[in-house]
Amino acid sequence: MTQSETLFEEARQYIPGGVNSPVRAFKGVGGTPIFFKNAEGAYLWDEDDQRYIDYVGSWGPMILGHANPAIINAIRDQLTHGTGYGAPSSTETAMARKICELMPSIEMVRMANSGTEATMSAIRLARGYTGRDKILKFEGNYHGHVDSLLVKAGSGALTHGQPNSPGIPAALAELTLTATFNDLESVRAIFREHGPEIAGIIVEPVAGNMNCVPPVEGFLEGLREVCDEYGSLLIFDEVMSGFRVAPGGAQQRYAIKPDLTALGKIIGGGLPVGALGGRRDIMSHLSPLGPVYQAGTLSGNPLAMRAGLATLEGLSEPGFHDDLEAKTQRLMQGFRDCAREAGIPLHVQGAGGMFGLFFTDQPEVTRFEHVMNCDTERFGRFFHAMLKQGVYLAPAAFEAGFVSGAHTDADIDATLEAAKAAFSTLT
Ligand code: PMP
Numbered sequence: 001m002t003q004s005e006t007l008f009e010e011a012r013q014y015i016p017g018g019v020n021s022p023v024r025a026f027k028g029v030g031g032t033p034i035f036f037k038n039a040e041g042a043y044l045w046d047e048d049d050q051r052y053i054d055y056v057g058s059w060g061p062m063i064l065g066h067a068n069p070a071i072i073n074a075i076r077d078q079l080t081h082g083t084g085y086g087a088p089s090s091t092e093t094a095m096a097r098k099i100c101e102l103m104p105s106i107e108m109v110r111m112a113n114s115g116t117e118a119t120m121s122a123i124r125l126a127r128g129y130t131g132r133d134k135i136l137k138f139e140g141n142y143h144g145h146v147d148s149l150l151v152k153a154g155s156g157a158l159t160h161g162q163p164n165s166p167g168i169p170a171a172l173a174e175l176t177l178t179a180t181f182n183d184l185e186s187v188r189a190i191f192r193e194h195g196p197e198i199a200g201i202i203v204e205p206v207a208g209n210m211n212c213v214p215p216v217e218g219f220l221e222g223l224r225e226v227c228d229e230y231g232s233l234l235i236f237d238e239v240m241s242g243f244r245v246a247p248g249g250a251q252q253r254y255a256i257k258p259d260l261t262a263l264g265k266i267i268g269g270g271l272p273v274g275a276l277g278g279r280r281d282i283m284s285h286l287s288p289l290g291p292v293y294q295a296g297t298l299s300g301n302p303l304a305m306r307a308g309l310a311t312l313e314g315l316s317e318p319g320f321h322d323d324l325e326a327k328t329q330r331l332m333q334g335f336r337d338c339a340r341e342a343g344i345p346l347h348v349q350g351a352g353g354m355f356g357l358f359f360t361d362q363p364e365v366t367r368f369e370h371v372m373n374c375d376t377e378r379f380g381r382f383f384h385a386m387l388k389q390g391v392y393l394a395p396a397a398f399e400a401g402f403v404s405g406a407h408t409d410a411d412i413d414a415t416l417e418a419a420k421a422a423f424s425t426l427t
Pocket of ligand 1: 114143145155204208209238274
């Protein structure tokens with residue numbers, strides 16, 4: 001028995017499914033989750049001392065690599081001053097200012113403790129600001145486990161076959177309308193019927209929870225137009241894409257200005273964090289300035305602020321994103337070449353430091369139905385063949401992959417060598 005198997009057995013006695021977030025359970029790929037005990041740079045080490053090249057990066061935050069010295073030093077320094085005050089500190093303003101600089105659509109920021117809190121607060125604010133109740137989201141987009149947003153959701157909800165979770169009152173779920181990602185007409189059709197009741201559209205501008213699906217040309221522009229036409233707010237969920245697909249996120253990459261933006265992951269540098277930002281007139285509706293209530297005991301926690309600031313400073317270095325994207329592109333092209341040589345139909349796409357592998361011979365993967373037509377069983381076999389060779393991919397076919405600044409050319413070459421061997425076992 002491996003250490004992970006032993007530890008998982010024990011964990012299952014005390015933790016539902018042995019995990020604190022469902023997608024970690026390996027349900028989509030089979031087998032036992034790996035228990036890790038160390039992380040540095042592009043690598044993870046498991047409890048049996050096996051090393052892995054990591055393309056999960058704690059599901060996105062580790063864009064500078066694990067245990068980045070600047071982040072660790074910032075946390076260490078803060079530790080000597082205490083771990084939290086429950087009162088204002090200057091690091092919160094420094095964080096808010098940095099976010100506003102990197103994402104000019106954001107004029108004010110409220111910190112929270114997870115991406116879920118950020119999207120939850122975003123839709124509450126959109127409802128409070130517009131006085132409307134309905135929200136439009138996209139099938140296969142995931143915005144955390146917010147009641148109103150666990151409707152036709154992606155990520156673990158999809159892997160575990162529960163895109164609509166029990167426990168959410170039908171009366172609430174009815175207020176969530178769902179359209180097809182990358183299909184503007186599906187959005188317009190819903191607006192023709194319900195437009196004046198819709199508080200806002202929430203969208204992952206680069207979908208990363210139905211594998212990785214970038215927006216088709218004109219899609220995000222079209223969402224902006226529809227929102228302007230009907231007086232609804234455009235909410236970008238950049239919890240994943242923020243600071244990853246460009247220094248200013250998807251809104252910079254595709255030059256679209258949302259009204260509100262939900263953030264998380266990278267801005268905490270690996271510590272628990274979320275944030276909601278946007279137009280000053282809308283953000284001014286948040287308590288204590290305005291009537292829409294939002295709060296948090298640990299919000300703006302100085303450890304998370306210092307770790308997040310160190311991360312944002314690191315990725316603001318000139319050329320960081322060009323290097324990250326070039327590296328990711330090389331990895332993606334390598335996967336394509338290896339699969340073609342092995343005669344395995346594989347579609348690969350991505351944006352910035354995000355990528356997705358689709359086992360399919362469909363000419364394009366732009367919509368949810370294309371994602372659902374991919375061979376998830378083959379992905380599971382590929383995942384395990386890579387794992388055996390020391391490459392850790394996301395343990396589910398519906399998740400994006402993440403590259404970090406710490407991945408070297410040698411890491412990518414080693415990954416592609418492993419992929420070559422893995423593809424040859426799949427025929
Ligand atoms: N939005 C998006 C786009 C996400 O990818 C996630 C998490 N993967 C969330 C929201 C929820 O964030 P958290 O898990 O921190 O609550």
